Amino acid sequence: MRIVLISTPIGFLGSGKGGGVELTLNSLVTGLLSLGHSVEVIAPKNSKLYKSNEKAKLYFVEGEEQISWQHQNYNSLVSIPDNSLLAGMLEKGLEIAKKADILLNMSYDWLPIWMTLNVEIPIAHIISMGSESSAISNLISKVYDKYPYNFAFHSKIQADDYSFIKKPTIIGNGFKLDNYTFQDSIKGPIAWVGRVAPEKGLEDAVYVASKLGEKLNVWGVIEDEDYASRIEQSFPKGTIEWMGFLSTYELQKELGKCRALLNTPKWNEAYGNVIVEALACGVPVVAYRRGGPSEIIQHGETGYLADPDNKEALLSYLRIINVIKRKNCREWVEKNASTDIFANKVVNWLNKVINEYK
């Protein structure tokens, strides 16, 4: 299959601004290449793919970024800036996809989904968030009436936000296992990884660390400076250890030394890449039973699931975290979330989409 991928219109690949989509795209490219498919990627200027993905052709587009939907009101109007990066990537993608089998869109935005109704080229969409915009959800519903197979989701619970979709395609996610080293360090610090923004609920993890009288190591892009400093000021000085945004290689090296990862989403987290990355290093995860984490974590086997927003439950699970065998964590990823498993699910789905156009 010849597949053209459109990246997120927020941040270049490698910047961290695009969140989990950056890693998902790279994992997918790895998996598709290893299955023998041809892959072309349209991405913002300065984007980098993994070195091992060099067989994929990368096209750069310049332009103004979109505003992330999770930081707008649910009923906000769709806005497209002058010299739009998204429009530029779509234009380039459509041009190349004339000679390809399918255009695969990974941006959560209105324009590429609308385009599905207006071109002959099959456009498939990996929806990377729960419902964050009424305009986008309504459009998905409209496109779904004509093309019922063109949408895939990372988890069942994410797809529940789009209840008009009868039998949603669930593709999970994939991780290049050689990028993560297993470490058996049961005495390490506690970790939190993610974009520092309100939907990620960092404050609840800091609360747990402060109750334990420990530091919380925090990795990720600080997306919302005010939010970050508000949290910092609400807890004893030094509770948060800001570790910055690291490359996957550096991140896994540090993360693997930790005894647990806390994951505290306040929204319907579509998947939660950081959970699987921690598990791949052998780090058990304590998370809220909300969104993707509730489908990934095997309660009592690879970590614990606490009732949403129950910080005391997080705390009590963290106190018994060493009961979890770190080897179970790594094994779960090997059996359920490798790049090959992920790419196979995506290819099966894309074949269905292509057949719909025949």
Ligand code: UDP
């Ligand atoms: N991440 C990273 N370096 C860091 C912190 C985070 O590369 O120092 C990446 C991490 O690998 C993951 C992404 O940031 O792929 C966060 O994705 P997730 O699915 O957890 O949440 P999202 O940001 O998509 O809501």
